[in-house]
Amino acid sequence: MSRVPLSAPTCELLRQVRVLDPVSQTDAIADVLLVEGSVVAIAPQLADIPAATKITAAAGQILAPGLVDLYAHSGEPGHEERETLASLSAAAAAGGFTRLTVLPNTQPPLDSPAAIAQMHRDWPPGARLQLWAALTRGLAGEQMTELGELAATDCVGFSDGQPLTDLNLVRRLLEYAQPLGKPLAFVASDRHLHNHGVAREGPQAIQAGLPASPASTETAALAALLELVAEVDTPVHFMRLSTARSVELVAAAKARGLPVTASTTWLHLLRDTTALTDYDPQLRLEPPLGNPRDRAALAAAVQQGVIEAIATDHTPYTYEETTVAFADAPPGALGLELALPLLWQEFVASGQWSALELWRSLSSAPARCLGTPPPRCAVGEAAELILFDPQPEWVVDAANLRSLSGNTAWRGATLRGRVQRLWLLSS
Amino acid sequence: MTQTVTWTRRHLLSLATFSPTEYDTVLQTAASFREVLTRRTKKVPALQGQVVANLFFEPSTRTRSSFELAAKRLSADTLNFAPGTSSLTKGETILDTANTYWAMGANIMVVRHRQAGVPQAIAQAMDQLQTGVRLLNAGDGQHAHPSQALLDLFTLCTQLDWEQPHCQLLQGKKIAIIGDILHSRVARSNLWSLVAAGADVHLAGPPTLLPVEFAAFSGVTLHWELSPAIADADFVMALRLQQERMSAHLLPSLREYRQQFGLTRDRLSVCQPTVKLLHPGPMNRGVEVSSELADAPDISLVPQQVTNGVAVRMALLYLLSNRGEQA
Numbered sequence: 161m162s163r164v165p166l167s168a169p170t171c172e173l174l175r176q177v178r179v180l181d182p183v184s185q186t187d188a189i190a191d192v193l194l195v196e197g198s199v200v201a202i203a204p205q206l207a208d209i210p211a212a213t214k215i216t217a218a219a220g221q222i223l224a225p226g227l228v229d230l231y232a233h234s235g236e237p238g239h240e241e242r243e244t245l246a247s248l249s250a251a252a253a254a255g256g257f258t259r260l261t262v263l264p265n266t267q268p269p270l271d272s273p274a275a276i277a278q279m280h281r282d283w284p285p286g287a288r289l290q291l292w293a294a295l296t297r298g299l300a301g302e303q304m305t306e307l308g309e310l311a312a313t314d315c316v317g318f319s320d321g322q323p324l325t326d327l328n329l330v331r332r333l334l335e336y337a338q339p340l341g342k343p344l345a346f347v348a349s350d351r352h353l354h355n356h357g358v359a360r361e362g363p364q365a366i367q368a369g370l371p372a373s374p375a376s377t378e379t380a381a382l383a384a385l386l387e388l389v390a391e392v393d394t395p396v397h398f399m400r401l402s403t404a405r406s407v408e409l410v411a412a413a414k415a416r417g418l419p420v421t422a423s424t425t426w427l428h429l430l431r432d433t434t435a436l437t438d439y440d441p442q443l444r445l446e447p448p449l450g451n452p453r454d455r456a457a458l459a460a461a462v463q464q465g466v467i468e469a470i471a472t473d474h475t476p477y478t479y480e481e482t483t484v485a486f487a488d489a490p491p492g493a494l495g496l497e498l499a500l501p502l503l504w505q506e507f508v509a510s511g512q513w514s515a516l517e518l519w520r521s522l523s524s525a526p527a528r529c530l531g532t533p534p535p536r537c538a539v540g541e542a543a544e545l546i547l548f549d550p551q552p553e554w555v556v557d558a559a560n561l562r563s564l565s566g567n568t569a570w571r572g573a574t575l576r577g578r579v580q581r582l583w584l585l586s587s
Numbered sequence: 588m589t590q591t592v593t594w595t596r597r598h599l600l601s602l603a604t605f606s607p608t609e610y611d612t613v614l615q616t617a618a619s620f621r622e623v624l625t626r627r628t629k630k631v632p633a634l635q636g637q638v639v640a641n642l643f644f645e646p647s648t649r650t651r652s653s654f655e656l657a658a659k660r661l662s663a664d665t666l667n668f669a670p671g672t673s674s675l676t677k678g679e680t681i682l683d684t685a686n687t688y689w690a691m692g693a694n695i696m697v698v699r700h701r702q703a704g705v706p707q708a709i710a711q712a713m714d715q716l717q718t719g720v721r722l723l724n725a726g727d728g729q730h731a732h733p734s735q736a737l738l739d740l741f742t743l744c745t746q747l748d749w750e751q752p753h754c755q756l757l758q759g760k761k762i763a764i765i766g767d768i769l770h771s772r773v774a775r776s777n778l779w780s781l782v783a784a785g786a787d788v789h790l791a792g793p794p795t796l797l798p799v800e801f802a803a804f805s806g807v808t809l810h811w812e813l814s815p816a817i818a819d820a821d822f823v824m825a826l827r828l829q830q831e832r833m834s835a836h837l838l839p840s841l842r843e844y845r846q847q848f849g850l851t852r853d854r855l856s857v858c859q860p861t862v863k864l865l866h867p868g869p870m871n872r873g874v875e876v877s878s879e880l881a882d883a884p885d886i887s888l889v890p891q892q893v894t895n896g897v898a899v900r901m902a903l904l905y906l907l908s909n910r911g912e913q914a
Contacts, residue, residue, distance in 0.1 A: 355835070361798075361800070362800060363800045363803035365800075366798065366800040366801060366803060367603070367775070367803065367804070368703060368730060369703040369728050369729035369730030369731065369772055369775055370703050370728070370729070370730070371729070438704075438707075439703060439704025439705075439707055439708060480678070480680060483680040483681070483682055484680065485681070485700060485701075485702030485703070485704060485705045485708070485728075486702065486703065486704045487702045487703065487728065488702055
């Protein structure tokens, strides 16, 4: 596997490539001409092309908008042994993500304009870095950050990336952030119902003998948060939804006209409590994997757009940190380099979803959740594209992963499908 | 040992996939070792030269002693790992610990950990390294405690046929398990074995300690009160109630638990006249079992459980040691 090139020749024709563009609902085989970083022409057969155009036969491959990740964790600053900004950027590019939104739980956390500026300064060329600024100082859930000053930075929104327990604080945050024009993202989880559970309550958790939390850990908190959003009309995104009932609550909130968007993670779509028998610490997640019924409801909700986006929630940990008992493992796992091939195989290759449905949930919808224009694969648009080949097989190992960490349940597995090329916007 | 036994299992991690033949093999082998333990020289050379490492990441005295004695009666060399004196606090992982004992020549590792799944993780790592090390789960979190369930099975079956214990004997016998089912690895392992043996298994406890998900173990009946669970029972198993359940809002008080689920001689009068009581120990006298009942030799099988524990663990170490393959 060669490195994904970050720059393209100035004039290039992709012959008979499968073009996907969720915004225009395009899914067609075509010739695509790219000139100076822009899509100049898309047609079934292009004959009239400039001289010195590089021609690439791309039959069987997919040219589509770059992926947009809604939330990922960076090791740097604070845990460079897990992931550096360089390795994070490389992992994002290798996985097809042209925009990456990093959560503020670095050390120090992203709770000040200085910390945000520093991250942008240290970010290497590559995928576009977007940042969630912290909602509370030190992510302590007690006192709000200087949201007005933070809003003037180029952060895309505000989130602590973890549950807030004080509903009065949430209510004040929603009020205070109203004029700021950036979304707030929340994790719905009731601390008391959670009660240190590491699995979703149900027959599988009982048989595995794992401490479990009920689905109401998420849904009770989600219902409460939705009541607050109904009172204060600030745009809110709900992260990491993991239960069937959450889908119903979000659908009802949207039917009421509340300004809410939602996401789940790729792992909650691919695995459920039936995987607990392996006690793989890489599948210890927060919220925990749902029961099979939850997973089916989440997949249906993504397909229907009730849950707009799939996030990687990329969370690197070192070997030492994850070579522990399931219940002792820190929650989260790698995602950036694995999500697209595994989701493609599970949902698109199987015929469950259309290719456009998957691409919408990984690209245009997450961009819109952030209030940003989605990447396009259309004539006249700047090329923020990836070339994905769903066929080649590769082994998930240290040699193939750009991430510094290897904490994934698929370590050693052979995956099918890999990103071949990436076109990035020049910044 | 002169009998021919068929045993293909490399590790004993859970009873979920145990076959009736495997149960009977364990019971028959344990019966042979029970005989050894009545001899003047209570020792056989079956595991001579082999190393049994007791890796008890969670402190334990009773189970570790039982395994240690079982290994010594088989002439194995034993190593004991205790977390208090370990390197786990010095940055070593559980797999490093296992590798260390493998490097010392351990053939069998007996593993206990406060979290579910650790023996399985070590077994996988040992298999990947092709060490040939055998794993025996001595209790992992709330998941499984197979040697306890097998010694319970042996105790039950030998009550019905001292000479030829086999699991068919439990067909249709009513066995009630009472108490904190939710947090009990002993109960979970017993559910697999007793259901496989065809027993009529009844569980009883307050709903907070006996959630309806236990109905997923096929063939068990759930009760949220004691009387119907133990009515006409042939055997009653009491489970230890941890005192911290009160602070987790699972019970209002020990007093109310004792009133509703505490076992007394009087309460057991609704059982079969020949009813016997089992308890995995250690017992909270006056909570799950009255002190009088705990000491009643006509009802309590607790001393037999402890004695049988050594014979059953000898059988498990013997079967896992797989001397046939190495010969």
